[in-house]
Amino acid sequence: MSDSVDYRPMWESLGLDLAAHDMLLAAIPQMYTDAFLTQKDRPEGMAYFDFVMSEIHGLRIKELVDHKAAGGKVIGTFCLYVPEEIIRALGGVAVGLCAGAEWAYDEVEQILPRNTCALIKSFMGFKMGKVCPYVESADLVIGETTCDGKKKAYELFGEMAPVHVMELPQMKRPDDMKLWRAEIDRLVAKLEEVTGNKLTAENLAKGIQEVNDKRRALQHLNAARKASPAPISGKDALLAVQVAFYDDVPRFTQMVNKLADELEARVAAGTGVAPVGAPRVLVTGSPMSIPNWKLPDIIEKAGGVVVTEELCTGSRYYEKLVAEDASSMDAMLDDIAEKYLDINCACFTPNPGRIDDVIRLAKEYNADGILHYALQFCGPYTIEAYSVDKAAQDAGIPVLRVDTDYSMEDVGQLQTRIEAFLEMLEKPAVSA
C-alpha cells in the first residue's frame, strides 16, 4: 500500500474498522511478495498489476469515492452471472467484493454453519468485520442463486447491506431462458431505481462494447499461454482476471492489451517463465478470489506452470462475448441474457458444457494434467469433480483432485500431493 497518501480518513468515512483493517493490510503485502514478486522472468507489463494491488484499498477506493461524489453509484457483485454491461450503461461501477481470505470467522460462525465454503464465510466475514472498502462503498450488492450456500447466506447478508438477488435457473432450456430474461428486466428496473438513470440503446451498446473489449483483452492475453514455454505464469494470468472484477474498465483493457502484446513478443522470442517441458497444468473448479493464490502458487513453486483456468476467475469470465449487432435495447438485453446463461457453472444440471470446456481447453493449451480444485463444502464443484475426472480419464489426461479452503494448514500436504502429480506428468524425454 502506498505510503505517500493517508487513506485512513477515507476508510474511516466508509465505516471501516480501522484497527482490524490495518491488520488486514499488514498481511497482504507479504503474501503478495511471496507469491508474485519472487517470480523470475516476469513480463514487464505485470508492473501495472503490482501497482493496482498496492493500491487496491487505496487509489481504487478513492476513485470509487470520487465517482460517488460525482453522483455515480457503486454496485457490488459476487458472481459472473451479474451483467456488468447493464451496470456500466447506467453509470454504475461494478466491483467484485472481498471473498478470498479467512476473516472474522468467529463472528461468521455465529450465524453460518462452520461447514460453509470458504468463499461464503469470507464475504460474510469481510462484511461483519468491516474491512472491505468495496462492500462499504457499494450502493447495492447483487446476489444470485447459484448455490445453496450463497442463496441462503444472502438472506443474512441482506440484513447488513442492501441486496438484490437474481434468480439464476438451474437448467438451460427455453423456459429457463424466459425466467432468466425476466430476471435481467428486473435487474434493469432495480439499477435504474438505484442509479436514477435510464437504460437506452445507446448507453447499453457502449456498456456492451466496453465489457467485450475487456474480455477480448483477456482473450488476447490468454491466447499467448498456449505457447511453450509459457510466456506468463498462471499466477500472473489469474491475477489479471481477478483484477478485472475491480479495476477501471477502459484502463484495465488498455493495460491488458499492452501486456498481451508483450506476451506475443515473448512467444516469438521463445522467452518463458518456466522451462520447455515444465508440466503444464489446467486448473478447473471453484472460483479463486483475491488473495486466494494458494493453489497456483504451490503448483508453480513445485516446478509446474498453470497454462489455463476453467474457472469463474478464468475462461468462464472472458471466453464468451455479448453479440454486438443488436439494434434495439430489447435485442441487446436478449443477447446479454443469452451470453450469461451460456456460462457453464456447476450449478446447472446437467452441465456437459463445462466438461467439454475442460477437455477442449486442456487440448488447446497442451495441458499435461488437470488439477480439479474445489472449495470444501462447495457441493456443485465437489460433486461435479467426479464427471470431470471421468471425462479426463477417457481423454487420457491425468487429474488431481484437491478440496481445500483458505487456511494454510494443509499447504504441506498439498505440496506433497502436487509435487507427486507433477512428477507423474513430466515427459520422459524432458526429465532425462
Next chain:
Amino acid sequence: MSDSVDYRPMWESLGLDLAAHDMLLAAIPQMYTDAFLTQKDRPEGMAYFDFVMSEIHGLRIKELVDHKAAGGKVIGTFCLYVPEEIIRALGGVAVGLCAGAEWAYDEVEQILPRNTCALIKSFMGFKMGKVCPYVESADLVIGETTCDGKKKAYELFGEMAPVHVMELPQMKRPDDMKLWRAEIDRLVAKLEEVTGNKLTAENLAKGIQEVNDKRRALQHLNAARKASPAPISGKDALLAVQVAFYDDVPRFTQMVNKLADELEARVAAGTGVAPVGAPRVLVTGSPMSIPNWKLPDIIEKAGGVVVTEELCTGSRYYEKLVAEDASSMDAMLDDIAEKYLDINCACFTPNPGRIDDVIRLAKEYNADGILHYALQFCGPYTIEAYSVDKAAQDAGIPVLRVDTDYSMEDVGQLQTRIEAFLEMLEKPAVSA
C-alpha cells in the same frame, strides 16, 4: 419381516443383492422394536403400521410387482414436490425411495464427497448396494432441483436408473410459477410416455381426490395431537407420514382415519402417551426417512413428547390440499402447480413462510420448545436454522439446534443435550 412367505425369489428377480439385503433386513426389526414396540399406551391403530413395517420389503413389494405384472408402472420419488396426483391419474403407483440409513457408504464415497448429507449418501448407497426393492421396482425415478447435493447427485444416479429431473424454481414469484407450471406439463408428458396412459380430467380429478383424502386423514390424525396429554407419540405420528410415501393410498387413508378416530376418543377420555406436563416439542428441519427415527426416539425416551413436525415428513406433507373445484384438466394442473409451489422448503429464498409455519404450529400445538434438526451438510436447513432460531426467540420459544446424520456415534452426546433442553422446558408447577 413375515416368516410365512418366502420373498427371496421376488427380491432376486428384482435384482437385489440377496446377501446384503439379508443383512439390512436383519437390522431393521431390532431398531423398530427398540423405538416403537417398547412404547407404553400406544393407540391400537398402530398395529396396522407395525404390520406395514414388518412387510415393507415383503407384501408391499409383492403388490408393486403384481401392479407391474398387470401393466401398471411404479414411479420412485425422493421429494414432496413430485405430484402424486398425476402419477396416480396415469395408473402409476408412487413410492418414496429408501434414504434413511447408512448403507454402502464406502461405494458412495467413491463418487460423492464424504461431506454430502446423509439423505443423499443413503439413497445412492441403497441403489449402489442393490438393497432397495422400491428403487429396483421403479420404472422411472423423479428427481428435483431442491438442493445442490440432490441436483448434482441425480446426474450420477441417472447413470444407474432412468431419472427425470423436475426443475423447482428458487423463488415463488409469477415468473417462477410459469416455469414450475411448465415443469408440471413436462412431467405429464414424461409420465404419459412411461405409463402409456393419457391424462384426462376424469382420472386427474380422481387422483386429486385420493391424494387429498390421504392428506385429510393425516390432518385428522395430527389435529388430535394438539391435546394434552398427547394421545400419540411423535414417533408413531412420524411413522404414519413416513408410511404415507409407500403405502397403498385408499387403504392407508382408511387406516389413518381409523387411528385418528381412536385418537379423538383418547383425547375425550384424557388418555395419553406421556403425562400432562411432559415437555411438548415441535421438530422442524430436514426430512426424516424410514428408518431415521433417531431424534424423536431420543426426545421421547428422555421424557419429552413430540407434538408436531414442521418437516417434509410432517406438516409440509399434509397441511395443504389441491383445490377440488376445477372442471378442466388444465385448471387442475394449475391447482396442482399452485399447491406444490406453496410448500415452504428451505430451498426457496427468501422463505418466510416456513418461519411463520414453525411459529404458528408451535402455538397451535402448545409446544414448549422447538428442536431444529438439520442433516449435516444440508446447506438450506443448516443456514435457515439461524432465522428460525431468531423468530422463535422473538416469540419466546426456546430452541435447540441439532445437526446430525444417520450414525449412532453422537447419540450419547445428543441424549445429554436433549435431556438438558427438556429439563429447561419443564414448567415449575410440574417439576415441583
